């Protein structure tokens with residue numbers, strides 16, 4: 001990072017940077033070294049939004065709404081395209097910010113590319129906000145219109161702060177809404193750097209307001225705010241429940257929730273066992289297991305279990321750990337001490353309810369070894385709760401029906417994988433798995449951005465992904481015209 005790349009760490013409200021009303025500041029640690037980040041332009045502590053700041057941001061978004069709504073999709077698209085270009089120009093800086101503040105290896109950093117794709121796509125897709133017409137009622141021409149909600153709140157988690165910002169904010173703006181985006185208290189640096197890019201892109205004042213803050217007061221104030229008409233959230237199910245309750249208790253705002261996962265991989269005897277082992281291992285190594293779609297449960301058919309487990313362990317333990325700034329490193333630390341300790345407690349549970357056969361240790365600092373627990377009871381919290389770390393549970397099955405039954409014995413339903421060379425089996429099993437996405441002969445982080453993405457059961461409400469996302473940010477109105 002060049003010293004000249006200085007950027008703001010204040011809140012971005014109504015087109016200008018300003019300090020937090022309560023003068024509260026975050027300190028950001030480097031999870032690899034444990035040091036408070038204090039190099040070049042990263043010396044400024046980040047400002048934390050208070051309830052008053054949320055009110056100001058919402059008021060700015062509300063004031064900006066009529067003008068933004070009345071721009072044509074092409075005019076709005078111009079701003080989105082400019083922002084996409086700025087994201088690409090900032091790729092190196094964003095990669096380094098994420099490496100030093102979140103422990104994400106630069107070798108795996110891709111978020112700015114996907115985020116730029118999203119902004120580019122939605123710079124055109126605003127034209128798709130169209131309704132329907134009907135002549136089916138006698139003496140009437142009936143129309144339905146799609147219209148923006150007004151002020152939209154977007155709340156994102158720390159693990160993919162740039163990608164998930166784009167996933168929500170690009171379609172919300174393209175649909176004609178104005179936005180207040182709140183980033184996670186655990187990843188404020190990437191979000192404040194994005195605010196610098198928002199300022200450079202020259203969006204009209206108040207159209208896109210960027211605040212960093214804790215769940216309470218900043219997040220909860222947005223969830224219960226009477227002027228916010230739609231809220232799109234990605235994070236844990238626990239927070240999703242609070243947001244849904246706050247939304248219902250305040251003004252029934254439209255809520256869209258992308259929540260956690262406990263994604264199973266089913267590996268059948270007729271699969272390419274080597275490929276299945278390598279891919280499932282990568283899924284767990286990616287972001288050090290801090291991914292909502294990591295295949296944290298693997299079910300392996302008993303006849304090939306020993307072969308698969310040996311190959312899996314070899315692939316899982318081969319990821320090179322080290323400083324995420326080093327391009328040869330593919331495994332970084334966990335984001336913070338709280339997350340590290342939480343994962344350790346699940347490893348202890350795994351040792352109690354199953355057999356530890358790889359890893360289990362931690363250090364230096366916040367690194368956790370790739371860990372395998374085998375033959376674990378299905379009711380164990382390790383099988384039922386999201387660990388969000390490099391820990392996998394591997395159980396064996398005998399029949400296809402048994403495997404499907406195990407996979408579906410979870411409150412989560414975000415993502416699942418099936419490895420088999422039998423096409424009939426692939427289709428049959430995919431249809432029965434309770435998951436929003438099923439990957440056949442591949443696994444996470446593979447995603448298709450143009451497909452609906454979201455969760456069954458406790459993994460969420462609604463779907464995102466290109467045009468599905470646009471739909472989340474549009475109201476529908478029917479107009480009945482007597483002719």
Ligand code: NAD
Pocket residue numbers: 155156157158159160182183184185213214215216218219220221223234235236237238239240242243258259260261291292293386388414460
């Ligand atoms: P989290 O729920 O703790 O926090 C997410 C966001 O919600 C943060 O910005 C936080 O400040 C805010 N928040 C917390 N309490 C709030 C409240 N009461 N009201 C409003 N906002 C509040 O989640 P996290 O630890 O940041 O992220 C990890 C979780 O996110 C995991 O469960 C993971 O599976 C999930 N996730 C899901 C997806 C998906 O697409 N389904 C993608 C990435 C992460």
